[in-house]
Amino acid sequence: MSRRIVIVGATSRIAECCARLWAAQGAEFLLLGRDATRLEQVAADLRVRGGQCETRVFDAGCAPDVEGLVDGAYAWRDAIDLLLIAHGTMPPQERAQQDLGLARQVLEINGVSVCLIAEAFAGRMLARGAGTLAIIGSVAGDRGRQSNYLYGAAKGLVARYAEGLRHRLHGTGVSVVLIKPGPTETPMTVGADIGPVTLAQPEDVAHEIVRGIDAGRRTIYCPAKWRWIMALIRHVPERLFLRWRI
Amino acid sequence: MSQPPLSDRWLGLRSWGLPGPFPHRVLTLLGRPELDLARDHKVLAIGAGRSYGDVGLNAGGIAIDSRLNDRLLGFDEATGILDCEAGVTLDTIVRVMLPRGWFPMVVPGTRFVTVGGMIANDVHGKNHHTAGSFGNHVVSLTLMSSDGAVVDCSRDHESARFRATIGGLGLTGLILSARVRLRRVVSAWMMARCRRFAGLDAFFELEREAADRYEYTVAWLDCPSAARGPVRGIHFAANHASTAQLGERPPAPPPGKPRWIPYGLPFSVVNAVSTRMLNQAYWLAHGPSEGLQPIYPFFWPLDGIAEWNRFYGARGFYQFQCVLPPEAEQAGLAELLRTCGDAGQGATLSVLKRFGTVAAEGLLSFPRPGSTFALDLPNLGERTRRLLAALEAIVLGVGGAVYPAKDANMSRALFERAFPGLDEFLSHRDAAFESSLWRRLFGTGP
Ligand SMILES: Cc1cc2nc3c(=O)[nH]c(=O)nc-3n(C[C@H](O)[C@H](O)[C@H](O)COP(=O)(O)OP(=O)(O)OC[C@H]3O[C@@H](n4cnc5c(N)ncnc54)[C@H](O)[C@@H]3O)c2cc1C
Ligand SMILES: NC(=O)c1ccc[n+]([C@@H]2O[C@H](COP(=O)([O-])OP(=O)(O)OC[C@H]3O[C@@H](n4cnc5c(N)ncnc54)[C@H](OP(=O)(O)O)[C@@H]3O)[C@@H](O)[C@H]2O)c1
Numbered sequence: 001m002s003r004r005i006v007i008v009g010a011t012s013r014i015a016e017c018c019a020r021l022w023a024a025q026g027a028e029f030l031l032l033g034r035d036a037t038r039l040e041q042v043a044a045d046l047r048v049r050g051g052q053c054e055t056r057v058f059d060a061g062c063a064p065d066v067e068g069l070v071d072g073a074y075a076w077r078d079a080i081d082l083l084l085i086a087h088g089t090m091p092p093q094e095r096a097q098q099d100l101g102l103a104r105q106v107l108e109i110n111g112v113s114v115c116l117i118a119e120a121f122a123g124r125m126l127a128r129g130a131g132t133l134a135i136i137g138s139v140a141g142d143r144g145r146q147s148n149y150l151y152g153a154a155k156g157l158v159a160r161y162a163e164g165l166r167h168r169l170h171g172t173g174v175s176v177v178l179i180k181p182g183p184t185e186t187p188m189t190v191g192a193d194i195g196p197v198t199l200a201q202p203e204d205v206a207h208e209i210v211r212g213i214d215a216g217r218r219t220i221y222c223p224a225k226w227r228w229i230m231a232l233i234r235h236v237p238e239r240l241f242l243r244w245r246i
Numbered sequence: 247m248s249q250p251p252l253s254d255r256w257l258g259l260r261s262w263g264l265p266g267p268f269p270h271r272v273l274t275l276l277g278r279p280e281l282d283l284a285r286d287h288k289v290l291a292i293g294a295g296r297s298y299g300d301v302g303l304n305a306g307g308i309a310i311d312s313r314l315n316d317r318l319l320g321f322d323e324a325t326g327i328l329d330c331e332a333g334v335t336l337d338t339i340v341r342v343m344l345p346r347g348w349f350p351m352v353v354p355g356t357r358f359v360t361v362g363g364m365i366a367n368d369v370h371g372k373n374h375h376t377a378g379s380f381g382n383h384v385v386s387l388t389l390m391s392s393d394g395a396v397v398d399c400s401r402d403h404e405s406a407r408f409r410a411t412i413g414g415l416g417l418t419g420l421i422l423s424a425r426v427r428l429r430r431v432v433s434a435w436m437m438a439r440c441r442r443f444a445g446l447d448a449f450f451e452l453e454r455e456a457a458d459r460y461e462y463t464v465a466w467l468d469c470p471s472a473a474r475g476p477v478r479g480i481h482f483a484a485n486h487a488s489t490a491q492l493g494e495r496p497p498a499p500p501p502g503k504p505r506w507i508p509y510g511l512p513f514s515v516v517n518a519v520s521t522r523m524l525n526q527a528y529w530l531a532h533g534p535s536e537g538l539q540p541i542y543p544f545f546w547p548l549d550g551i552a553e554w555n556r557f558y559g560a561r562g563f564y565q566f567q568c569v570l571p572p573e574a575e576q577a578g579l580a581e582l583l584r585t586c587g588d589a590g591q592g593a594t595l596s597v598l599k600r601f602g603t604v605a606a607e608g609l610l611s612f613p614r615p616g617s618t619f620a621l622d623l624p625n626l627g628e629r630t631r632r633l634l635a636a637l638e639a640i641v642l643g644v645g646g647a648v649y650p651a652k653d654a655n656m657s658r659a660l661f662e663r664a665f666p667g668l669d670e671f672l673s674h675r676d677a678a679f680e681s682s683l684w685r686r687l688f689g690t691g692p
Contacts, residue, residue, distance in 0.1 A: 191274075
């Protein structure tokens with residue numbers, strides 16, 4: 001039977017590249033995002049590639065209707081095999097420092113809304129004793145740093161949340177996958193100043209995500225080298241770290 | 247829906263052969279862009295950067311990067327027509343459609359090109375003698391001009407604009423999407439034949455004999471061997487394999503993953519000695535044979551080595567590709583080979599094929615009846631440019647043409663002579679669009 005997949009933030013480049021791989025296997029999609037026209041373009045492409053798609057508008061900003069989202073998803077299919085939460089926003093940190101409204105959005109969209117959506121789906125999946133919750137966090141959530149700590153803090157919230165949810169769901173048949181991409185060439189980074197790192201290609205990142213989910217991995221660093229880079233960075237003593245301009 | 251560019255920044259861009267990098271103000275687009283370009287802004291759409299010379303560069307100007315516009319918009323099983331955005335790569339089309347038994351009508355020697363790029367250079371493949379070039383199979387395209395107007399062009403509607411855009415070197419506007427025809431194939435295997443030959447007479451004989459029986463033909467020439475006697479080469483001819491020929495094999499072998507070469511070699515490992523060895527090894531590896539071959543290495547042998555152009559080091563290389571008209575092809579080729587031999591600077595890959603008589607769609611399309619000959623030359627500076635000029639003089643002398651997609655050296659005189667559709671083309675050109683090639687040929691006019 002074909003896989004039933006719900007994607008929140010389905011216009012995200014990383015999510016779209018994952019969906020293209022699933023579409024080739026004949027998956028069924030419910031695609032959610034805030035821009036109906038762009039969602040339709042993504043859906044058209046996935047259909048040509050072998051997927052079946054429906055689209056719904058969903059905005060993760062300002063008090064999103066998470067219950068409505070989950071009800072809608074279960075009205076679409078009575079069981080969901082995979083939920084991918086992919087939406088995110090990363091405005092320049094200096095702007096968020098000066099604008100608390102923007103800072104709140106960064107925290108809420110990347111952090112709170114993600115946890116609430118996962119929480120609501122977790123209950124439904126638990127009732128059936130099956131399903132996979134895949135959440136895109138970020139390497140930026142592994143350690144706070146001056147140039148991107150608001151976004152990083154929200155991604156850190158998601159990481160700690162996923163850890164706890166996985167603990168709770170252990171042995172129930174529902175799995176929780178935390179995806180931590182390194183800097184990747186997508187609309188999110190194409191205009192951003194992310195320093196002297198080479199950007200990964202979203203197609204490659206998507207391959208690692210799809211493979212990692214199929215292999216039952218709990219945490220997917222993509223590209224894989226970021227697991228070791230972040231392990232090092234996390235272990236730099238703060239006394240030293242404070243002097244780095246990163 | 248119109249959108250502002252996602253990003254707007256200065257970046258260094260390269261073409262496949264020229265070392266660069268060349269500064270460009272790169273606008274990255276998503277969806278249908280807001281284009282409102284003052285007339286003095288020089289813009290150019292860029293594809294995957296697989297053109298060798300400067301046709302896909304606009305140094306010092308604006309480059310519109312629409313690689314994120316890579317969606318397949320629809321496929322009609324009944325007609326085989328695929329509707330897609332211009333940033334879709336041939337690689338995507340093949341990966342998605344081949345497992346379902348569909349294949350593009352025409353494919354060039356690399357899969358890493360965009361639909362926009364294939365249209366703008368009206369690219370050809372090994373089946374030119376049966377299928378013509380890519381533009382012959384474009385059903386319609388959507389073109390955005392610098393004033394923001396969007397038109398659908400086809401053979402029936404805005405047909406002049408359609409013919410100007412096919413092979414139009416990116417100078418008629420921004421191609422947003424296109425509908426292209428695919429064909430049915432039963433598998434991802436080719437039934438390929440390989441024959442060694444010595445001398446151009448033997449090559450022409452093989453091409454003549456294969457033309458009716460094989461959809462795809464091409465020959466590799468060991469250019470350095472011409473100095474020692476009749477030039478030797480290997481002739482390839484193939485058809486898509488039939489179900490009966492397939493036997494027990496899986497219908498779709500996977501493409502395989504490209505291997506990378508060390509980043510940015512500072513010097514070229516390609517020289518007269520290494521090219522002689524390479525050509526010798528190639529010769530030894532290709533004895534006469536006939537058999538099944540997976541489709542990927544048949545059409546795209548070089549795609550197995552990602553960014554092989556780095557072998558040429560920091561100075562890059564030139565590719566020279568020309569077509570000589572039928573009445574002069576034999577003598578002209580002999581003269582080209584003699585000139586290369588006298589220059590003695592080594593050529594890695596030389597390819598020879600006879601084009602067929604299918605008329606090209608575009609006003610500036612390169613393919614036309616005759617023999618097309620291509621060779622790669624490491625950039626040794628002035629010496630290489632002198633050789634290119636000598637080769638060009640031969641082409642000019644016999645009324646041939648040089649391929650803009652590969653060119654970095656052609657003269658205005660040759661361009662004007664080789665592309666008689668130029669005058670008509672000029673009336674459809676979008677004045678805001680310009681490339682480094684265009685400025686090299688015409689200054690800031692015409
Ligand atoms: C290994 C190799 C083998 C090749 N083999 C062949 C072959 O067998 N036959 C052949 O014909 N060619 C061949 N080529 C050349 C290649 O097919 C052409 O140069 C092709 O046009 C490159 O496409 P691109 O997407 O990289 O475009 P670019 O090189 O980036 O651009 C090429 C042109 O397309 C225009 N363009 C791109 N996108 C758009 C758009 N959206 N709207 C308007 N204009 C646009 C650009 O302005 C430019 O004029 C080969 C190249 C390589 C590297
Ligand atoms: N790119 C990287 O370097 C990188 C690194 C680590 C982690 N990540 C994470 O990867 C995920 C995917 O990002 P991406 O790189 O693929 O970038 P992207 O293409 O820019 O995707 C971001 C997505 O978030 C959506 N979004 C933003 N605000 C929203 C809102 N209020 N409501 C609903 N959707 C909203 C966007 O919708 P629109 O299409 O409507 O704008 C878009 O679909 C994000 O969670 C990001 O944080 C990215």
